[in-house]
Amino acid sequence: MAGRPVYDADSFKNVVEQGEVTGFQFAFKLQYYRGITLSIIRDIAVTIDGEQIPREDICLTVNGETFTLEECRTVISPLYRWEFGEYALVTVKKQGGLAAGKHHISTLQFIAPSYMPFPLKNTVDTDFEI
Amino acid sequence: MSDIKRGVSLYSLQDSYYMGDLDLEGCLRVVSETGATGIELLAEEMVKQFPNPIYTEEFQNKWFGWMKKYNLTPTCYDAFLENRIFDNRTLSLGEQVEMMQRDLKCASLLGFKCIRTLVSTPIDVIEQSLEYAEQVGVIIGLEVHAPFSLNSTWAQGYLDRLAKPGSKYKYFAFIPDLGIFSKRIPDVLADRCRRHGAKEECIKVVDDAYAERVEKGFTKIEYSLDLGAANRAYRNANGEEKLHKVLESMGAGPGDYEYLGSSYTYSWSNPQDLIDNIDHICHTHAKFYNMHEDYTETAVAIDEVVAAYTKAGYTGYLNSEYEGGEHLRDVMLVPDQKQLAMHQECLRRAIGR
Numbered sequence: 001m002a003g004r005p006v007y008d009a010d011s012f013k014n015v016v017e018q019g020e021v022t023g024f025q026f027a028f029k030l031q032y033y034r035g036i037t038l039s040i041i042r043d044i045a046v047t048i049d050g051e052q053i054p055r056e057d058i059c060l061t062v063n064g065e066t067f068t069l070e071e072c073r074t075v076i077s078p079l080y081r082w083e084f085g086e087y088a089l090v091t092v093k094k095q096g097g098l099a100a101g102k103h104h105i106s107t108l109q110f111i112a113p114s115y116m117p118f119p120l121k122n123t124v125d126t127d128f129e130i
Numbered sequence: 131m132s133d134i135k136r137g138v139s140l141y142s143l144q145d146s147y148y149m150g151d152l153d154l155e156g157c158l159r160v161v162s163e164t165g166a167t168g169i170e171l172l173a174e175e176m177v178k179q180f181p182n183p184i185y186t187e188e189f190q191n192k193w194f195g196w197m198k199k200y201n202l203t204p205t206c207y208d209a210f211l212e213n214r215i216f217d218n219r220t221l222s223l224g225e226q227v228e229m230m231q232r233d234l235k236c237a238s239l240l241g242f243k244c245i246r247t248l249v250s251t252p253i254d255v256i257e258q259s260l261e262y263a264e265q266v267g268v269i270i271g272l273e274v275h276a277p278f279s280l281n282s283t284w285a286q287g288y289l290d291r292l293a294k295p296g297s298k299y300k301y302f303a304f305i306p307d308l309g310i311f312s313k314r315i316p317d318v319l320a321d322r323c324r325r326h327g328a329k330e331e332c333i334k335v336v337d338d339a340y341a342e343r344v345e346k347g348f349t350k351i352e353y354s355l356d357l358g359a360a361n362r363a364y365r366n367a368n369g370e371e372k373l374h375k376v377l378e379s380m381g382a383g384p385g386d387y388e389y390l391g392s393s394y395t396y397s398w399s400n401p402q403d404l405i406d407n408i409d410h411i412c413h414t415h416a417k418f419y420n421m422h423e424d425y426t427e428t429a430v431a432i433d434e435v436v437a438a439y440t441k442a443g444y445t446g447y448l449n450s451e452y453e454g455g456e457h458l459r460d461v462m463l464v465p466d467q468k469q470l471a472m473h474q475e476c477l478r479r480a481i482g483r
Binding site: 079 | 144147149150174175180181217357358461
């Protein structure tokens with residue numbers, strides 16, 4: 001049986017800037033039941049084919065605006081909530097991007113809703129092809 | 131015949147919404163088809179760019195149009211007091227009151243009679259918001275969610291401060307969540323733990339211990355602003371550490387400990403608590419975990435709750451709140467619409483209308 005999808009299977013691709021592959025992107029949904037201000041995101045930790053990506057190399061895009069994880073700490077505008085049921089786009093800096101072929105990604109969604117005695121950590125895995 | 135009314139919290143339809151099968155209006159239509167007449171909104175779940183649209187006439191007109199079209203009445207608005215919205219501090223008392231007032235305002239604009247505030251809400255924030263609550267005519271309902279309970283030092287702490295003479299104090303009340311009347315641990319949780327390797331003999335130990343706590347009575351949680359510490363103390367007072375050692379001696383694995391740990395998120399209170407506190411109850415979350423084909427629920431003592439409420443003369447809503455999906459969604463698409471329809475039928479039978 002297959003569980004509820006988290007990643008947008010069609011979203012995985014390399015990022016090309018001025019003719020150079022500078023990283024890769026994917027979109028996924030928050031594993032929670034309401035939209036959140038980006039300020040309560042404690043971490044989005046990406047591991048690709050066993051390689052842990054440094055925190056400073058990860059950006060999040062919602063509603064057309066892109067924030068580093070450090071910047072997310074102060075984003076509380078209603079315009080840039082990570083809405084429930086909507087994809088956020090994650091951009092990962094990685095020189096040369098990903099090689100053509102199969103990959104495995106494991107991403108931690110770490111958020112801290114104020115009312116919870118313990119923060120919420122969800123690790124979501126998938127295989128994809130680029 | 132009871133005057134209890136039936137409603138639905140849109141928390142129940144989160145999986146259909148997440149999948150894009152239903153939008154907000156679609157959810158309202160599905161609720162209406164179950165025969166429920168009350169609606170409970172989590173604005174942060176289904177209103178995009180919260181709270182901005184709620185202030186617009188365009189959204190308000192759409193909302194009240196839907197209420198009419200689907201024969202629904204706004205009952206409760208679920209607020210999330212995000213008092214740790216920044217990671218380096220807790221919001222000041224003034225900022226928290228401001229946030230509470232924002233939610234009271236939003237609730238009143240959409241016709242809700244009460245808001246649900248969470249167990250983590252400081253008493254001071256509620257007390258200082260009561261005048262505004264009275265102004266806009268919206269009750270602040272404190273959710274009584276497992277492992278919390280009525281007739282406890284925790285509940286008494288709120289009553290001592292907020293159940294006083296004076297018109298504004300009528301705007302504080304409790305919202306029991308029926309998870310506090312769980313006679314058993316939900317079967318969907320046991321099944322999930324089995325998938326994670328839990329052994330039948332370990333599940334039995336945890337089930338037997340739960341049954342014993344139901345029989346002898348749970349040790350109630352104490353009032354504390356440190357919810358983490360209060361929770362740990364509550365678990366130990368109810369034997370978690372001891373059971374952990376028993377499981378250890380049985381060679382337990384992660385699935386077994388998962389079952390043990392999760393078992394402490396359910397609790398049993400005597401439904402008499404509802405009668406004792408009826409003057410302080412404005413609304414109810416009819417929590418459910420898994421409906422069976424014969425319209426029985428796996429854990430919650432619905433008939434006993436309805437009997438207590440009927441005896442007490444409760445005329446408010448029981449709003450279905452489906453929480454079984456969290457045990458299923460890693461292996462299947464959650465049948466939330468079907469579960470909801472079955473739970474409404476179960477409530478209809480219990481209430482008699």
